[in-house]
Amino acid sequence: MRYLFKKHMIKDRLQEIIEQAVLTCRQEGLLQSAAMPAFAVEAPRNKEHGDFATNAAMLLAPAEKKSPRDIARLLVDKLTGNSTIVERIEIAGPGFINFYLQHEAWCSVLEELEQQGERFGSTAAGSGIKIQVEFVSANPTGPLHVGHGRGAALGDALANILAFAGYEVQREYYINNVGIQMQNLGKSVYLRYLQLLKQDVEFPDGLYRGDYILGVAKEVILKHGERFVKSPEPEALPFFTDFAATLIMSGIKDDLAQFGVRFDNWFSEKTLFEQGAVQRSIDELKARDLAYEHEGALWFRTTRFGDEKDRVMVKEDGTTTYFASDIAYHREKFSRGFARVIDIWGADHHGYVPRMTGVLQALGIAPEGFNVILVQMVNLLRSGVPVAMSTRSGEFVTLKEVMEEVGKDAARFIFLTRRSDAQLDFDLEVAKKQSDENPVYYVQYGHARICSITSFAREKNIPLPAFHDINPYLLSAAEEIELIKKIAQFPELVLGSAQAFEPHRISMYLMELVGMFHSYYSKHRVITDDLNMSRARLFLINGIRRVLRNGLTLLGVRAPEKM
RNA sequence: GCGCCUGUAGCUCAGCAGGAUAGAGCAACGGCCUUCUAAGCCGUAGGUUGGGGGUUCGAGUCCCUCCAGGCGCGCCA
Numbered sequence: 001m002r003y004l005f006k007k008h009m010i011k012d013r014l015q016e017i018i019e020q021a022v023l024t025c026r027q028e029g030l031l032q033s034a035a036m037p038a039f040a041v042e043a044p045r046n047k048e049h050g051d052f053a054t055n056a057a058m059l060l061a062p063a064e065k066k067s068p069r070d071i072a073r074l075l076v077d078k079l080t081g082n083s084t085i086v087e088r089i090e091i092a093g094p095g096f097i098n099f100y101l102q103h104e105a106w107c108s109v110l111e112e113l114e115q116q117g118e119r120f121g122s123t124a125a126g127s128g129i130k131i132q133v134e135f136v137s138a139n140p141t142g143p144l145h146v147g148h149g150r151g152a153a154l155g156d157a158l159a160n161i162l163a164f165a166g167y168e169v170q171r172e173y174y175i176n177n178v179g180i181q182m183q184n185l186g187k188s189v190y191l192r193y194l195q196l197l198k199q200d201v202e203f204p205d206g207l208y209r210g211d212y213i214l215g216v217a218k219e220v221i222l223k224h225g226e227r228f229v230k231s232p233e234p235e236a237l238p239f240f241t242d243f244a245a246t247l248i249m250s251g252i253k254d255d256l257a258q259f260g261v262r263f264d265n266w267f268s269e270k271t272l273f274e275q276g277a278v279q280r281s282i283d284e285l286k287a288r289d290l291a292y293e294h295e296g297a298l299w300f301r302t303t304r305f306g307d308e309k310d311r312v313m314v315k316e317d318g319t320t321t322y323f324a325s326d327i328a329y330h331r332e333k334f335s336r337g338f339a340r341v342i343d344i345w346g347a348d349h350h351g352y353v354p355r356m357t358g359v360l361q362a363l364g365i366a367p368e369g370f371n372v373i374l375v376q377m378v379n380l381l382r383s384g385v386p387v388a389m390s391t392r393s394g395e396f397v398t399l400k401e402v403m404e405e406v407g408k409d410a411a412r413f414i415f416l417t418r419r420s421d422a423q424l425d426f427d428l429e430v431a432k433k434q435s436d437e438n439p440v441y442y443v444q445y446g447h448a449r450i451c452s453i454t455s456f457a458r459e460k461n462i463p464l465p466a467f468h469d470i471n472p473y474l475l476s477a478a479e480e481i482e483l484i485k486k487i488a489q490f491p492e493l494v495l496g497s498a499q500a501f502e503p504h505r506i507s508m509y510l511m512e513l514v515g516m517f518h519s520y521y522s523k524h525r526v527i528t529d530d531l532n533m534s535r536a537r538l539f540l541i542n543g544i545r546r547v548l549r550n551g552l553t554l555l556g557v558r559a560p561e562k563m
Numbered sequence: 564g565c566g567c568c569u570g571u572a573g574c575u576c577a578g579c580a581g582g583a584u585a586g587a588g589c590a591a592c593g594g595c596c597u598u599c600u601a602a603g604c605c606g607u608a609g610g611u612u613g614g615g616g617g618u619u620c621g622a623g624u625c626c627c628u629c630c631a632g633g634c635g636c637g638c639c640a
Contacts (some may be wrong), residue, residue: 046583055582058620068620093583094620139640181640297638308566308636315638322640350567351635376568377633417588418576421568423633425575430589437602439588445602456599496579508577511587522595522604563602 010085010105011052011492014041018056018097021078030074033063043489050090050098051485057095068095106481107472109488113543114467121494121550126167130337133159135344136256137174140249141185142210144399146378146426147346149259152399153415153556154375155344156261157503160554165498170338172265174329177245178273179322184208185248186241190233192217193240197229212251216244255400259408260556269325277328278320282313285327290362300327305358327359330370334360340369342501347374347421373501375420381427397428406431409557413440416555417507439511443548444560446514449521450545451561457527457538464542465535474536479520483544486513490547494554503555510551517544 018039025031039056057072064071072091079089079097085105090098113120135155138148155171163169176182188208194201196217203209220228220243228236256263272278282298285291290301291313298314300323313324333341345352353372360370380387380397387397402411410431417439418424431438454464475484490509497505526537549559 040582042579042582044583045578045586049583053582058582061620096583141640176640179640295638299638312638317638319638321638346634347568348634349640353567374568379633414575422576423569427575430575437589441602442588445600449600449603451600453599460599493579500580502579504577505579508579508587511577515587518603519605521599522601525599527599563600 010101010488011041013083013085014052014054014099017079017083018054018075021075022056022060024078025074031060031064031071033060035063043485044096044098047482049092049096051101052099053092053096054099055096057091057097061095071095072097103473103476103481106484106488107475109484110472110539110543111467113487113546117546118550118553120546121490121554122164122166123491123495124166125495126162126165126498129167129339130170131162131167131340131342132170132172132333132336132338133162133342133344134172134174134333136252136261137176138252139176139181140245140252141181141208142248143212144252144255146380146397146399146402147375149399149402149411150378150415150420150424151344151346151375152256152259152261153412154373154420154503157412157416157506157555158342158344158373158498158501160556161494161498161503161506164554165495167498170265171263172267173263175249175266175268175270176322176325177249178269178325179319182241182245183237185244186237186239188213189216189220189244190228190236190240193220193228196221197226199229212248213244216247219243219247255398255403259399259403260412267329269329272325272328272332277332278324281328281331282320282324285313285362288362300355300359300362302355302358302362305361307354307358311355323355326356327363330356330360331363334363334365334369338369340371342371342373344373344375347376350374371501373420376423379423379425381425381430383429384427387428402426402428409444410438410440412555412557413438413443413507416503417511419502419504439507440557441563442518443510443514443552444558445563446517447545447548447552447559448561448563450517450541450548453526454538454542454545457534460527462527462531462534462538465539467539470536470539471532472536474533475540477524479516479523480537480540483513483516483520483540486516487543487547490551506551506554510548510555513544513551514548517541 018041019036022031022036037056037059039054039059041052041054044050044053057075058068060071061068069091072095076089076091076097079086085101087100087102090100092098116122133155136144136148136152138144144152159169159171184207188203191201191203191207192213195203196214220240228239282291285300286298290304292299292301296316297312299310300313302311303309311323312321313327314320330341343356353374356372357367357370361367380402405428406414414426414431415424457464475481493505493509497503521541524537526541527534552559
């Protein structure tokens, strides 16, 4: 268990040493200010600036009324000789303190990597914290499209990453199987059914016109024949609604499974009504004078909690709104004991955020516990020409079609290489045409390449060595040290990605790491006549492979052994 | 009109809760396979970070303002 934290050791130790130096200076009267500045210890972008750098002196400067460089000199005085891993310390630029580490400090990373294997990169940061990620949650009124795919990839990867960072994660899909849209769905299928059986009926506007509706209707005929032709409409509709929702939902589940997305819980909106949860929420709000009647409807005073206007929960006709269900649903979620609940929504729902945070405030839930990630639109293009998408008109490209056309891995990687709050252009032709140079293949190729070298070595009677079988000091080429440093960054990268809810950091990192590997590969031969060197390098590149594989797994992308 | 998101190389995007000389990949140009995978590597070129103010030792990053694009502002879901 202890080694779980060991990987942060270098950075954490520097942090401690610096704090200690500040305290010592203070005791000796060299520094006056009382507060410890929130200084950073980070790997500088430019490697000439050392392995780690801190801005501590610059942050102390204003309070001390001294120049940052003068303060840096004071600190460095107390820092030197205080650590075995530091080779030298320099003051640079406006007052940065740069640390240059001994080669030895990095070798321990390779040992940890071996010990942790597929757990390398994980931390215990979220240990004991229950967190829920609710995503996709598309209405079962039609198949998933690319926009849902983006949310699916994001939610799935985020859940993986959070779990890797130690959180106890539940993945949930909320099924909106109640309401007028469901009735429209049933009616759409019913009318198509009648049309297929040569009945002369109108198909009014506002219903679902997609081809998949026809497919559902055919399925009804297949399973139940013509028996509904003669039933009166009000009797037939509930059956059609239910049948369609079930069939479409199972299609959604299939698509998600094919996309590599898994859920722990499928939460049905209907159960909120069956168990009276919606009514209970409404009653509670009424009792607390947070609800009032106006023009025949029942309103929630969301304006009390920062919303721009109050919102209707029960309509004039007596039916409840989607919002009413959501109140009950989120109340229910938090009652399950999650410290944090993350909702991933399409950005077109952003107007909904203030009223939901208002609801949670009204329910006495701390706002930090509720996080909405808004996923911006996907502009689907084909050779630069927008592809129209609308569920009702039936003109859209489904997630399934995209997967079949460009592949699961490429699609996921494209979604996960961008921040979620920026719109995304997804050009089908580009994603396909560039398949040879697509970043996902660049990363996967690196992984396959390492596998190939490893099996080549095995043929030469050099099995994959263990850490204690190699001499890590042989890995002293500049590229090798850079690679080891890059590997060492992985755990904190995962943690940062988890805490910022930003899976794309993983993709970016993997591209950088694999780029360094490809470059290394063409400069240095791994398997040579020098057995010890071959072993050391073989160990190193397999460490890279391990990180690539762990990272790709978090993203839900395959790490192939051959390409 | 109000609100949210975005604006970085010709194109698609990064830039790690302000840090040092803004980076990749495509596209362009020039090189590299008789030895471990050329889906690769090396090099060249490409930028007033949408414009303008401000905050400070320091701004692509924070604040204000203007411009442009997207989305949202129903007793819809």
